[in-house]
Amino acid sequence: MDYKDYIPYGCQSIDEDDIVSVCSVLRSDWLTTGPKVSEFEQAIANYVGARYAVAVSSGTAALHCAMYALGIGPGDEVIMPPITFAATANCVCYMGGRPVFADVEPDTLLINPDDVEKQITPKTKAIIAVDYAGQPCDYDKLQVLAKKYGLALVADGCHALGAKYKGKKVGSLADLTVFSFHPVKHITTGEGGAIVTDNEELAERMRKFRNHGISLDAQQREKIGSWFYEIEELGYNYRITDIQCALGISQLKKLPVFLKRRREIARQYDLAFKDIKEIFPLTVKKNILHAYHLYVVRLNSKLAGMDRKDLFQKLRKKGIGVNVHYIPVHLHPFYRRKFGYGLGLCPVAEDAYEEILSLPIFPGMGDGDVERVVEAVKNSLSFKYKRRYYARANNNS
Known part of the structure; x- marks a missing residue:
């Protein structure tokens, strides 16, 4: 396609298959918290090689969920690079924590592991590595630092779906990896995001957090024939719809x-x-x-x-x-x-x-x-x- 008047820096690619996929959900019984959500989650997890995926309403929501799952709170510090969208740091502030900035490498603009180590204090709880522009960070060095100091390692992979580091896909390189499905990203759900992990406990905490902290969502209650639920933690409405997930499933194939x-x-x-x-x-x-x-x-x-x-x-x-x-x-x-x-x-x-x-x-x-x-x-x-x-x-x- 040629853009005669204006070429944007990024743009979604939607075809008839995507439209058919979305329309099929509009004709179904579930528009949200339905089967397409879990189908999309499984597809994302399978693609990146993770055990669990939790789909949410945006990449920002995904970052917030990740910080909640790790228990970041007042007085905690999380190290990250300054060359990133502000949501990477905002999610720490949402939890009452302090974002701490480590400088970047001049040739790649990826977080500099040597400067990360200089920023670590007894208050440090996690590192967020940003795969800027779509290039994975130096995960070998970052994993060593995380293990040495007992820190969680989070990959902000919002730019890097489909990228690989030494043959391993982004999504299998950190404790938690966050993706975004905004229209300018590699695939889109309109707005949307996901967190992938191999940790079942973290995945479950994020699933509750995205749904007000409720113990059972609507689909789960439907299956067991119960109206009963409890608010176990203070959560948010970060749910993603089946409409969006149907689009995501179709997009992921391409x-x-x-x-x-x-x-x-x-x-x-x-x-x-x-x-x-x-x-x-x-x-x-x-x-x-x-x-x-x-x-x-x-x-x-x-x-x-x-x-x-x-x-x-x-x-x-x-x-x-x-x-x-x-x-x-x-x-x-x-x-x-x-x-x-x-x-x-x-x-x-x-x-x-x-x-x-x-x-x-x-x-x-x-x-x-x-x-x-x-x-x-x-x-x-x-x-x-x-x-x-x-x-x-x-x-x-």
Whole structure:
């Protein structure tokens, strides 16, 4: 598909199979807390290689459930990187805990395990590793740290469904792994999320938490013919509907095709920007299978003669929906005010923020869309590499 006027940085891919799947639920007896929820959970668990999956209403809800399951509370600290969406840190605040930020590696923008260890105190209860852009973190080092200090290891895999670390899928590398099914992610349920784990007790705590802390949900009560339930803990309404799960089941079947296309687009970008010193993609480490939720480049402002804001505005005027992921969390007003955080806390992340730009990448992009993005970037930087790019693309097709 070619986007003539505007190419967004991300977009869902919906086909007739998805529509049929959703319509079948609309004609059924269960619209929520029904059989499609457990079917979707089993499909996700099977895909990533985990024993249990708990589906919820959003990726943020999934993070909150994970913190609840681990018993995070007032006075507890949880270490995470600052280059992430704020929900990664917000979920700790919801529980009364304190987010602690460890800096990132300059080439990948993934959490730096060496800095993680520097941040560990007697109050530390968990580490949240963010698989930024779709690249898994260094789970070998993080697992060693978690075991050494008796910490829970949580993977924020919202960018990384389908990614692998040394042959193992994200979802099988941490005590708990969180996914998001927002429309720009690898598969979508409209809004939605899930947590996967091998720990039955944690899974059960999260199932109750998503449903007000109720001991038995509606489907369970229906099966045993009982009206009786109890509120065992204070929970939330984080339920996901059967309508959403029907879409998710259909989408998951197409995930291999979606991932293949994302990787193809990333290779095209890699080739196009290979010899341009003014702009360069993040490093992909060895033994990694990247999921490419985002394709992030860094701008060398001195060589380019412009800053990131200039390039952002030029590309937006050309109809290229670039974005920035993310403002470092510790620089948001709430975190400055609540915890006293500010500039200088994570210098690598802060420097990177001034340079990063996310280019469009999603399965519905055609080769013409990719070429349009590349040409817009080069023209914005005043480069004349059009013929060279086309020659390389043709030689590699």
